[in-house]
Structures are given as structure tokens and as C-alpha cells.
Amino acid sequence: MIDILREVGMIERALDSMSNIEFKQIGLARGQYLYVVRIYEHPGIISEQLSNLIKVDRTTIARAVKKLEDKGFIKRRSDPQNKKIKRLFVTEKGKKIYPFIIRENQHSNAVALRGFTDEEAQQVHDYLVRIRHNIDGDWDLVKHGGKREY
Template sequence: MQILISSELAPYRIGSGQYIFLMAIAFQQPITQKALSEKLLIDKTTTAKAIAKLEAEGYVRREADPNDNRYQLLFLTDAGHKVVPEVQEALGRVKNKTRQGITDDEYDLLIGMLKTVLHNLTNQGEA
């Protein structure tokens, strides 16, 4: 899937590792980089690299958090807002390819099971 996603997003200069950050910011802006890492369950270093790449491409901008100067809020730029629908369409094409030959119920079961596995892995230390 990552190869297909990379291919679909190449025209927008967004790697398969950055789109998840772009979409999360699009649906929950403003958001701090720390909150973004926590929401996506991705380490801070990886998040910082992805945000830096999106910022360099002109899709994301940072602003100081008026409530706490230690943090910066992440927003989409105009270019970021314009590319989000394109990214959604590209991801939809990939999703449609992955669903071929699978019923809606089977797909929902698969996604549910994968979420359970992810939950189990992220809460491993709490058992």
C-alpha cells in the first residue's frame, strides 16, 4: 500500500510518510506538534521530520501558541487546503484497490481487527 500511496502522492511532493500528518492537521487545526504525535501514536522525531517536509513544500505553517509560547500551533496554508481534496482522492483510489474482492462486512471486520492489534501494541506496557 505504501508503494501505491507514494506513487499517487508523488505529483504533490508528499511522501507516504507525510500524508497522515497533513490530513490530521486538516481535520484538527490548530494542533500542536506534541498533540499531533500523541494523536497519531507516532514519535516526536518522526513527527518533526514530517512537519518540516510539509512546511518546506508550503503545505503547513507554524504559529506561536498565544496561550503557551513553548508550543507552536500547526495550520494548513492555502496550498495545503488546496491539496487536501487531491490527497483524499488519491487515498480513495488506493483504498478502492485494496477492497477489490472483499465485501463491506469483511473490510469492516479487517479494519476493526487491525485497530484492536494497534490498541494492543500501544497499550502493551499497561498490561
């Protein structure tokens, strides 16, 4: 069987490592850029939704949100209908760094897809989306305390 996940993992770790180095200059630590981008793109998102979007547990979300809030990149606001619900938004400081993060992402995409036709790039995208959908069920099961059968 082809072990595609090793290749995906190596790609992800290489890109994440480069991003972490480059984003230090704008005050972001390991992986924080991802939270800023997702909150920017989904203003008012709640932690549970962010957890599902990024595929990390709620504890990790809570720590990351707290750190980004302390640095002034994001803010929490109570939901007008239910004060217990905290909605996440980027601040002006967060909005200013978004274009830099997106430029890095576009550059990395261009490098990764160098030599691919538009059709091939679309196929890669479609296959990766299918793979993610295949994994979503297991993610949800394990996240809610279930056990996968190997």
C-alpha cells in the same frame, strides 16, 4: 501462530510506495502526505498529539513539519495562551492537495476491499482497530524509554 503483522507490513509498504510515487507530482516526498492529512483533519494539533496519532517519534515529527513548512504546505502558530506551544495548521496550498490525497486513499481502500461484503469490510476494520489498541500500550511504553519483555 499466524504472523498477521507480516501481511499488514507488506500491505502498508506497498500502499506507501505507490503513494510516494503518485504524490511526487504535487510536491510531497516520502510519507509527507500523512502529515498533511492529519494536520488538515486536526487543525491546531501540537507535535506531541501528532506523534501519537501517526505513531512516529518526536524527532521524525519535527523534521517532517519543518520540511512541510518550508514547502508551504503547513504553518506553525503560537498558542494564544502559551506562546511556547506551537499549533499546526495547513496552508491554502495544503488545503488544495487534500482532496487529491483523499481520492487516492479512497481508491486504495476500494481496491483493498474488493470482493468483501460491507459486513466483512467492517469486521476487518474492527479487528485492525483492536490490534492497534493492543499495541498502543507497548508503543507508549517504548516511546517513553521503557523496555518490553519478550
